[in-house]
Amino acid sequence: MKTPRRTLFATMLTLSTLAVTACGGGGSGTPAADEKVTLTYALWDDKQQPAYQKCADAFHAANPGIDITITQSGWDQYWTDLTTKLAAGDAPDVFTDHLSRYPELAKNNQLLDIQQDVANDKLDLSIYQKGLADLWVRDGKRYGLPKDWDTIAVVYNTKQVAKAGIDPKEFATWTWNPTDGGDFEKTVAKLTIDGQGRNGLDPAFDKTDVKTYGLALETGGGAYGQGQWSHFAASDGFVFTDKNPFGSRYNYDDPKLAETIDWYAGLIKKGYMPPYDQAGKLGVTPMMEAGKAAMVTTGSWTISSWGEDFAFAPLPIGPQGRKTMINGLADSIYAGTKHKDEAWKWVRFLGSAECQDLIADSAAVFPAITSSADKALAAHKAAGRDVSAFVDEAADPQGTFLYPITDNAAKVEQLVLAAYESVMLGKADARTALPAVNTEVNNLFQ
Template sequence: MRHTWTAALAAAATLLTACSSGSTGSTGEAAPAGEKVTLTYANWSEDQAPAMEQIAAEFQKENPNITVKVQTLPWPEYWSTLQVGAAGGTAPDAFWMLADHFREYAKGGALIDLSDTVKSAGIDMTAYPKAVSDSYTYEGKIFALPKDFDTNGIWYNKALFDAAGVKYPDDTWGWQQVQDAAAKLTDKAKGVWGIAAPIDAQGGYYNTILQAGGSIIKPGGTASDFAGPEAVAGLKFWTDLQKAGSSPTLKQLSDTEAVSMFESQKVAMYFSGAYWALRFHNNADLKGKVDVAPLPQGVKRATVTSGIGNAGYAGSKHPEELKKFLAFLGGTKAAEIQAATGTVLPAYKGTQQPWLDSMPEFKLQVFIDAVDYSVPLPVAGNTAEWQGLAAQYLAPAWDGAKPVEEAAKEYQAAVDEVLAKQ
């Protein structure tokens, strides 16, 4: 009987301490030496989860008193879970962040400030692509360390190029070569198209707008530039492909995603990021048939780039351990594990060779070379809101129901209205 009471008291005491450490939140001290601490680390990718586990294990080897639990959430639930958790005090300690969501979290004080950690741990911020590290800085403070990055290239199907007798794309290609090749590669009778031209911002029209000399969001972030002559040229690159019938229609690409079309060898070219490399590498049907080339040149060379950042929750119960873990995630060891497993292109300079070596059949150097002319993914105001309007406003231009200039002007007006709200 006595024992039961002691146990109950002990349990009550644990509960109390748990509550009190919760309320002290970010001001809490590091746990006393020897005490076991558990951190959670959330991500949204089944593909990358094994590498994240490996990184967590490596960290635990160096820090035996800290256990890291990797949580993989499905993509559709990831952001709502994180947002509700951060507002309600139950968010994971460490988690993946994206540039277009970052501002809301940083502005709302949901992220732990890593500026001091960067200094004390001696992290060299120049080791990351500047376009990526800049997108995780808010009001001069660093809130996330770049995990990986992606630039865009032309993924192409060599077998389809050979069958149509078209030369493979290379770094000499301009826009016209893409248009011409796409037309030649299209064989409607066989159900093959030269290219996939969906309404895709990151892999698609953002790049061509920049290549035409446009800016997407005007400096200062209070107005957009979708209707300027350069932006219209960048959009026309895609609508022309639609008009020429060199791409599956928008409806077809809604039913079957562009990447699936590419994987089932229905389209010969697909403009997209480095992040597909592992998936194409693992697809037995595509063995020996796929390679990648730089994006074509417009008026100039350009690609948007973005990368996942590792961020921490400001309300974590173990801020000191969390900072230590985040510094580890931003370091070379975590980068090397990601590279060696072929998971993604790690952000840390000089750690990319194992990634290149892990899939030697692709000219992956293309994605690293592209860093030199890369531009950060545009973010301004409530990015998720205005980006969500793109399909609605641009679809008529893709369908040919409206002139591109008109659709672009209407989209710009809608985006500017969102930007004016901040």
């Protein structure tokens, strides 16, 4: 009686294993030399997909033996999706990679080192925006070719600015400091309007009944505050890590960061910025579109989502000057790809002026190649948008700082976000919350 049961169990196990293997083996088999190769390419920005489809078509026309299938999923799902596929050995051959994520992937041997290919093909890396290409090198190994970059600037509602009697030309030289907020805070206050039509500078201003906030608030952004506060903190002299890239100690206990975050959270208390719990998850765009906020700092990747009532201004000048975070994306090759040569060909094409010019025409992002970025600028101009704020900031060698590249990025994000949110919700102040979380963060690197 025992034997049949055990056999049954074994059969079941075998069957289920077979079923699982059958599911996993859905990908393409090993092709013969002259057979058609299909490469999968993953990205997260739906606004860029049409432009990259054009690149894929151009690539296919030049290499009829290679098909490109593009898959897209939102930023939140992208990394979960990618990692589970990496674990299953079924990852896309080539994928868009982020500075905060690639160290982890490289450490676990999931990315193909393309240093040798770059050297063999004698690629000229000086065509890219300065500094971008080398961000993808760790210990002599290269893990990606730059595709685009982004900076932060201010977007404002032109009608509300005009109504408040502010001349947008003043934005070219406006200042900011963490004590009283400088010109920037004055502008924010002027743009804040309560139910009786009084602005934020009026002594009778009622902060419990705000109709239009001067500054919109985007939730999240705890650890790096890319679009929210990184530029303020940096222009006050804050530096994220002991060195970048590949720092091993964070400086969240810096008093300069604490005073910046306390100033930022203070805007909520003054009624100039919506309470954190009322900022919502739908993003700042619906709020701005509905006229409930007049201004916000935002990344250049959002440019095309702003309607004609909006214009861009440079970030204010802080005690240490004007500083913007600059971040670059790259295309990486999956170490387990079955088509290494074809994948390299595709990455080389993605990093070439031919493809990046096509991206420039779509005016969705700024391509990494400087000549292509100029084309994107022209495309924006043709569409009636002045985006020079983003480009001028990137061109200033003293005006940019890099997105912090470290290990443990996802864990740092979770820890710091909780501390940051408690400050923004008014449950703690940055002077105590940030040093406490900094200890926890640095323990990750022990």
